[in-house]
Amino acid sequence: MAILQIHAQLQADCHDLGRIASCQVLLHTNPGVPWYIVVPETAALELHELTLRERLEVDRITDSLARFIKHHHRSQRINVAAIGNRVPQLHIHVVGRSPGDPCWPDVVWGNLPPAAARCMSELRAIQTALDGALADESERCDHS
Amino acid sequence: MAILQIHAQLQADCHDLGRIASCQVLLHTNPGVPWYIVVPETAALELHELTLRERLEVDRITDSLARFIKHHHRSQRINVAAIGNRVPQLHIHVVGRSPGDPCWPDVVWGNLPPAAARCMSELRAIQTALDGALADESERCDHS
Numbered sequence: 001m002a003i004l005q006i007h008a009q010l011q012a013d014c015h016d017l018g019r020i021a022s023c024q025v026l027l028h029t030n031p032g033v034p035w036y037i038v039v040p041e042t043a044a045l046e047l048h049e050l051t052l053r054e055r056l057e058v059d060r061i062t063d064s065l066a067r068f069i070k071h072h073h074r075s076q077r078i079n080v081a082a083i084g085n086r087v088p089q090l091h092i093h094v095v096g097r098s099p100g101d102p103c104w105p106d107v108v109w110g111n112l113p114p115a116a117a118r119c120m121s122e123l124r125a126i127q128t129a130l131d132g133a134l135a136d137e138s139e140r141c142d143h144s
Numbered sequence: 145m146a147i148l149q150i151h152a153q154l155q156a157d158c159h160d161l162g163r164i165a166s167c168q169v170l171l172h173t174n175p176g177v178p179w180y181i182v183v184p185e186t187a188a189l190e191l192h193e194l195t196l197r198e199r200l201e202v203d204r205i206t207d208s209l210a211r212f213i214k215h216h217h218r219s220q221r222i223n224v225a226a227i228g229n230r231v232p233q234l235h236i237h238v239v240g241r242s243p244g245d246p247c248w249p250d251v252v253w254g255n256l257p258p259a260a261a262r263c264m265s266e267l268r269a270i271q272t273a274l275d276g277a278l279a280d281e282s283e284r285c286d287h288s
Contacts (some may be wrong), residue, residue, distance in 0.1 A: 009228035046222050050206035055203060063192035078190050085241055085249035088221075097229055105229035109251045 004041045007089040013022040017127055020061050022054070024092075027126065031118035033108060034096040036065050037131060043063035045090050047082050062094050068133045072126070083109065148185040150234040161271055164278060166198070166207050170235075171270065175262035177252060178217040178240040180209050189234050191226050204236050211242035212277045216270070227253065 004024050006016075014026035014037060022042075028035035040058050041125045044050050050058065066078040075096025095108055103111040148168050149159075158170035158181060166186075172179035184202050188194050195201065210222040219240025227234045239252055247255040 046210060047203075047224055048210040048222065059199060059203070061189075066190060066192040077228050078192065079225065079227045079229070080191055081223070083223045083225070083251060084221055085223070085251070091184070107227060107229070107251055107253045109253075111254070 004039065006039055007087045007091075010037065010039065010085050010089070010091060015123055017130060020064075021057050023058065023061050025061070025065070025130075027123075029117045030112055030115050031122070032102040032112050032115050034069050034075060035108060035112075036069065036094045038062055038065065038092045038094065040090060040092075042090060045084065045088055047090070047092075050090075058092060062092055064134060064137055065094040067137075068130055069094065072129050072133065074098070079107065081109075148183065150183055151231045151235075153231050154181065154183065154233070154235060159267055161274060164205050165201050165207075167202065169209070169274075171267075173261045174256055174259050175266070176212070176246040176256050176259050178213050178219060179252060179256075180213065180238045182206055182209065182236045182238065184234060184236075186234060189228065189232055191234070191236075194234075202236060208238055208278060208281055209238040211281075212274055213238065218242070218272050218275065223251065225253075 006024060010026060010126070014028050017025040017027050019025070021065055021068070022040060024039040026037040026039065028037065038058065038061050040054060042050060047055065060121060062080055066080065069075050073096045076098040079095040080092065081099055082090065084090065097104060102113050150168060154170060158172050161169040161171050163169070163203060168183040168185065170181040172181065173223060181206050182202065184194070184198060186194060186198055191199065206224055210224065213219050217240045220242040223239040223241055224236065226234065228234065241248060246259070248256050
């Protein structure tokens with residue numbers, strides 16, 4: 001399996017939650033909102049440059065994360081975005097948003113107030129819940 | 145063909161560029177950046193709630209717009225985002241961004257300075273170029 005090089009800024013901002021198919025899944029260290037980031041293993045810099053196969057895989061993973069965020073974090077809306085104005089490497093934000101969160105209804109980019117990182121036990125709980133949710137989805141796909 | 149009701153805020157903020165498949169294509173009236181918006185005809189509020197067929201169509205249209213923006217507006221990056229914190233109707237932003245544009249490298253949401261709307265001749269030129277680009281893409285698909 002090829003080793004995906006994650007941009008230094010993403011590494012500095014995020015926890016690494018592991019790999020799903022050919023994508024690395026990150027979680028922003030700011031616990032104010034559930035802010036996941038999917039980094040596909042590709043040299044493409046834009047969504048429209050992905051092959052159909054890569055695009056379908058990215059859609060499947062961002063959709064899985066969206067369902068997880070709705071269920072686990074009880075978020076009301078999901079913001080999904082590929083921006084890349086500061087970090088050129090293609091990465092897709094999947095962010096749970098709800099009225100009353102620290103920057104609702106503004107977007108998180110440039111508006112989320114700094115906050116102390118989440119504690120290790122909370123991070124472990126998220127990792128365990130995410131692994132379980134993705135395993136459940138995978139099992140449903142296998143049986144459908 | 146069903147009539148797609150566009151949210152009043154989107155109607156107020158955008159020019160209507162017409163329909164592609166089951167989506168309405170809008171152009172933000174602020175000419176500071178090329179800011180297109182795709183509104184799929186669906187009751188779904190989130191990307192992950194679309195059927196696979198709807199999702200593929202949305203991907204195809206946003207990809208076509210991204211290629212058009214790169215070619216016609218010479219934008220360096222494409223920002224693609226479904227947000228919906230203020231307007232609940234599902235809509236996907238496809239925005240051309242370049243160093244030196246009015247809010248680079250910040251995101252457009254909440255950061256694009258107000259500006260006078262583009263003149264009718266510029267709008268007509270964009271409409272003509274977009275119609276031509278989409279017709280070319282459609283022809284290529286038919287022949288492939």
